Amino acid sequence: MVEDTETPLPDKEQNFSEWYNEIVQRAELVDLRYGVKGFIVYRPNISTILRQTYRLFEDALDEYGHSVCNFPVVIPLEFFQKEADHIKGFSGEVFWITKAGDSELDKPMLLRPTSETAMYPLYAYWVRSYRDLPLKLYQSNTVYRYETKATKALIRGREFYWIEAHDVHRTSEDAVNQVKEDMEITINALHDQLGIPFLLMERPPWDRFAGANQTYAFDVLLPDKNVLQIATTHLLGENFSKAFEIMFEDEDGTKKYGQQTCFGMGISRIVATIISMHGDNYGLVLPFHVAPLQIIIVPIPKKGKNELITEKCEEVYQKLKDKGYRVKLDSSEERPGAKFYHWELLGVPIRLEIGPKDIEQGEITVFRRDKRERFQTKENQLIETIEQLRDDILKELRARREKDLEENTREVKNKEEFLEIAKNKGGFIKIEFCDNVKCAEIIKEETGGYEVRGKLFGEKEKPKDKCIICGEKAKSIVYVAKPY
């Protein structure tokens, strides 16, 4: 039980960063006192949300024909060195294991920063014939990067929780379809289950994953109007299959390189997004699907009636449990008000209050966390009410966040306007652009960190004007934002 029920949280809209730092600790999500920079402890409240979020994506991957696998956390040096761009991209940020017991290792090993170079040497053994394709594997694991920027719980650390899927296809067309499938999985989860709107970007060439031909990324807008990349899917072409000799004999007997894709779902960042987007000044607001506890029952005691109240609470609890809901009956000694405070802080989507009046009228008091609204429902309609609320809550959360995204995505026509918005408003800024990295660098310099995040995937609109930076003919319409 949280001790301090008096001090309000910092205001989320006014001071998101303080609000975030405070909520992750006050809701007992993480502990930052582990003593190694960038490594934090995940307490039960958030570990359960992480688990639900993992399962959401794992179930979808399974459904779409992926299989789970597990590769070691260490990568031998000779595997890591096989793909040149990949080494360049990652070698500055890996952790090295050089000793075991009292002896120096003959060859150092690294902690995986991502698993391409761990998995692909084995893929070379497994892929022989076109009949072995597609090969679609994923692992749910942690990866390690020696991050030098400031760390922030769940958003940027040196150990992060994700799922990585690595696929080999027969043709580049199949690979392109795989990337679309990856997008579909992500869109379904973010939109249909988590109420998280995003922009799906095709990253510019200078911002692709190390070793990829094309990188597509899901960018979300946090309340401070900065953007966070939470999932990516990449067309790797033959870059890795050539380096790792992943070849197959096609139906016609010719030897071909596999067409590869990889797909990363940043589970800790997705959870950070859930916290950041949906939370309010009373604490977390969790979508029904990933809430560790979906329904909390609070008895409203009254002298002389408490036996009756307890009985009714237990009956309702059992009924909901039997229906498969994650439900708890809070029969602790605290005052109802303290219980309300506590479970609101933890973001439980639905609270049921049961007191003597409710029982008399055959009703139950329902409190929905998202709107902080109370209403009565007939006891015999409770299940229908909850089913309905589950959808309503998701719709409500999604609508709020879609409004935020829309209000904070602004089209500008010239550099002055652009700089003004970058300076004073933040969010996504839509511009006409020459596709030249030099202009991207100018943007970054003059705005203190804004980046060209890329073109909107599937964008049909064509550029009609000039690049707002250099004045050359625009080649595309891109979105610019300040990343985490």
Next chain:
Amino acid sequence: MVEDTETPLPDKEQNFSEWYNEIVQRAELVDLRYGVKGFIVYRPNISTILRQTYRLFEDALDEYGHSVCNFPVVIPLEFFQKEADHIKGFSGEVFWITKAGDSELDKPMLLRPTSETAMYPLYAYWVRSYRDLPLKLYQSNTVYRYETKATKALIRGREFYWIEAHDVHRTSEDAVNQVKEDMEITINALHDQLGIPFLLMERPPWDRFAGANQTYAFDVLLPDKNVLQIATTHLLGENFSKAFEIMFEDEDGTKKYGQQTCFGMGISRIVATIISMHGDNYGLVLPFHVAPLQIIIVPIPKKGKNELITEKCEEVYQKLKDKGYRVKLDSSEERPGAKFYHWELLGVPIRLEIGPKDIEQGEITVFRRDKRERFQTKENQLIETIEQLRDDILKELRARREKDLEENTREVKNKEEFLEIAKNKGGFIKIEFCDNVKCAEIIKEETGGYEVRGKLFGEKEKPKDKCIICGEKAKSIVYVAKPY
């Protein structure tokens, strides 16, 4: 699909080690070509069994009031050095991270060999009052030990998959009850779900976990008559709580040290045991509960009837899927015989064969993998048949393994008899013993590795005679066996 359907597996009873090494590769469970000693790759077939086994224990831990948490994979040196016995026990076998990017770390970190020293510094912050107790947390993770003995897939490696639960209690009585609860969880899973018999041992003082006052271990007998430790629970007393200052204010205002326990469930070893114990010369035999695929449906084609057969197979498939079974319809182009071979190798507990005759008679042909027996069931009794089979298979597997254990547990009265059995039979040898480590060392030396595994937990029988080694008055009845 497995290519080689002709070469039989080595005989399991005659040559367990070859059989094991072959089955883990032929059933595509693991790949040993990762290039770092003791680190192996877990392919989809086994990753799914691992996942099911994890969930079995996780669900039980949740049910018994534990909460999930996640601690970093790295442990800072200063945490690791806090408990003297623990350092002594583990420092020779840890992996050290000394570099990140291009720079040497100021302080080296180690990969966790187990998480006491990662978790307990935080426990010191979290435990303040008796109201915070019991604290019951677990994590499902991997741990790292620089193992110098010969490695064997899933049985002994440098990276292993387990669950570790770490609890703090108010009184030593509560701690003892916790250990009993840990035993109950393990017994339920092993006995009721996996059909694995075991001896539950109280380890002798010289074989306790580094830092524990008492160690209880689940030993199983593999087909080569050697024993494998698959789960342990430890009474830590105040050893760690003193070192890490885990203190609480009791109800009466006095400051006390927490009474600790920890509990390890060796998931990879439990899966190794499932493979080893239940498998036969045709491949894996999986208990229903952890089988990735519980039911495989194989159509038996017949010219002119194939549309009808496909339709019926799909109907049955959908019915079983809707009931929540993990079921697959194998409609590939292979011959039925090749399909039978493949799914038997993978240990699918139940196979349904559906051909024209079956359909005519309103029946389905059922094959149970454990007994390799075929029988007919009425289509409208299929669900009942499967429900019944599920229990029958478990009973059958358990009965076989209990028989093995019984037949390979032998009581001996003197040293000659003991040495003869150790040399020629293996298994558990029950002896009267003086409790002196010197006699345990003599046993080890004269038998080439047999160890005193401890007293049976809850043993009521008292020693009546002399220690079979030194001839002094016996203090206890112990079990001796050759460990992996």
